[in-house]
Amino acid sequence: MASTQALRGRHIVLGLTGGIACYKAAELARELVRAGATVQVVMTEAAAQFITPVTMQALSGRPVFTSPWDARPPGNMAHIDLTRQAGGADAVLVAPASADFIAQLAQGRAGDLLSLLCLARPAARCPLLVAPAMNREMWAHPATQRNVAQIVADGAAVLGPDAGEQACGEVGDGRMLEAAALCEALVAHLQPKPLAGRTVLITAGPTFEAIDPVRGITNHSSGKMGFALARAAAEAGARVTLVAGPVHLPTPAGVRRIDVHSAEQMLAAVLPEAPRHQVFIATAAVADWRPAQVAAHKLKKGGSGHPPPLALVENPDILATVARLPAGQRPWCVGFAAESENLLHHAREKLRRKGVPLIVANLGPATFGRDDNAVVLVDADGEHALPQADKLTLARQLVHEIAARLPAAAP
Numbered sequence: 454m455a456s457t458q459a460l461r462g463r464h465i466v467l468g469l470t471g472g473i474a475c476y477k478a479a480e481l482a483r484e485l486v487r488a489g490a491t492v493q494v495v496m497t498e499a500a501a502q503f504i505t506p507v508t509m510q511a512l513s514g515r516p517v518f519t520s521p522w523d524a525r526p527p528g529n530m531a532h533i534d535l536t537r538q539a540g541g542a543d544a545v546l547v548a549p550a551s552a553d554f555i556a557q558l559a560q561g562r563a564g565d566l567l568s569l570l571c572l573a574r575p576a577a578r579c580p581l582l583v584a585p586a587m588n589r590e591m592w593a594h595p596a597t598q599r600n601v602a603q604i605v606a607d608g609a610a611v612l613g614p615d616a617g618e619q620a621c622g623e624v625g626d627g628r629m630l631e632a633a634a635l636c637e638a639l640v641a642h643l644q645p646k647p648l649a650g651r652t653v654l655i656t657a658g659p660t661f662e663a664i665d666p667v668r669g670i671t672n673h674s675s676g677k678m679g680f681a682l683a684r685a686a687a688e689a690g691a692r693v694t695l696v697a698g699p700v701h702l703p704t705p706a707g708v709r710r711i712d713v714h715s716a717e718q719m720l721a722a723v724l725p726e727a728p729r730h731q732v733f734i735a736t737a738a739v740a741d742w743r744p745a746q747v748a749a750h751k752l753k754k755g756g757s758g759h760p761p762p763l764a765l766v767e768n769p770d771i772l773a774t775v776a777r778l779p780a781g782q783r784p785w786c787v788g789f790a791a792e793s794e795n796l797l798h799h800a801r802e803k804l805r806r807k808g809v810p811l812i813v814a815n816l817g818p819a820t821f822g823r824d825d826n827a828v829v830l831v832d833a834d835g836e837h838a839l840p841q842a843d844k845l846t847l848a849r850q851l852v853h854e855i856a857a858r859l860p861a862a863a864p
């Protein structure tokens with residue numbers, strides 16, 4: 454899910470080292486600029502064999518630097534100035550990072566502008582993110598793995614690599630992540646971390662209640678809000694488990710996902726997880742009823758003119774069940790209320806009926822399947838509106854609202 458201008462006001466140093474994945478760095482520069490960042494490209498000599506500085510300059514809209522002897526920066530010290538200019542770089546992202554470059558980082562060597570700059574950056578406020586790209590044997594080599602472990606121990610974040618087909622024709626680990634995934638990872642890295650050390654369990658999507666092997670009862674929930682919340686909670690530093698009904702959405706990075714179909718399966722997945730999590734957010738549009746019996750075979754019309762009788766039974770209320778767990782096993786619960794009218798009245802009534810400290814109310818038909826939403830937070834203290842925004846922006850705001858209301862974590 455794209456968030457508009459998620460890097461607005463950010464200054465990113467994008468480093469390229471030698472590798473065929475440099476072609477993806479062109480797209481990455483565009484993604485970063487599109488997300489609102491100013492991008493300062495720095496390339497090694499080897500990178501310039503794969504893609505020209507002219508291309509990167511055109512895409513980033515700034516002159517590209519390749520040499521520590523480049524006299525253009527005011528102090529004539531490119532390796533210092535490039536992470537301090539434009540109010541200071543918010544991050545250095547090296548993509549692609551070759552095996553040789555990672556080895557240089559691990560040893561603290563400074564043989565060219567990019568490695569110099571990584572060493573000289575103000576590490577406390579300018580994180581280093583590294584996206585490896587190399588042949589699978591190079592990636593698996595103990596020397597590379599040792600070097601990667603070392604740079605992680607030194608504070609770098611390693612993004613990927615991915616597995617798949619490689620430029621050399623081999624298949625395995627070592628492909629650089631795609632530009633969109635790298636941009637998303639950078640955005641996530643730069644988010645504040647109000648849920649650091651917390652665990653969050655989320656239900657999302659519709660449920661599907663089978664009538665027979667080919668039919669069922671479901672609803673229009675797309676799961677987008679729940680998936681955006683899972684992403685936002687993970688970005689905010691939480692360990693997130695997402696129990697998802699049948700939806701066609703990719704799992705947010707770093708999120709553990711459990712797929713279910715019916716309300717009963719969702720409850721069975723949630724119950725053992727709930728006591729292991731500090732926060733439970735129920736965004737799922739759980740079907741209120743299910744057929745009393747599921748036919749073993751497809752129900753046939755048979756030409757009788759009579760529809761089959763469809764007896765329904767009520768599904769368990771997952772949120773209310775979790776909210777009633779004994780203290781010590783009960784996470785802090787957040788419910789959603791999707792209403793078609795009388796929003797605040799129904800939300801307040803749900804707050805009481807479900808026994809939860811917070812209800813997030815929205816007009817269901819106005820939001821189902823859409824990328825944006827507006828909600829009202831209803832709790833014991835009153836009401837707080839979050840105006841119309843894309844679901845990821847809203848999810849990030851909600852995560853902050855939830856973090857602010859959480860009781861202090863047990864020491």
Ligand code: CTP
Pocket residue numbers: 656716735736737738739740741768769770771772773787788789790791792803
């Ligand atoms: N919910 C749940 N299990 C159910 C029904 C609802 O966990 N069987 C959760 C939803 O995920 C949501 C909240 O309860 O967080 C409210 O859901 P909603 O469908 O709005 O309310 P209902 O309890 O179904 O009440 P009503 O049908 O009267 O609106």
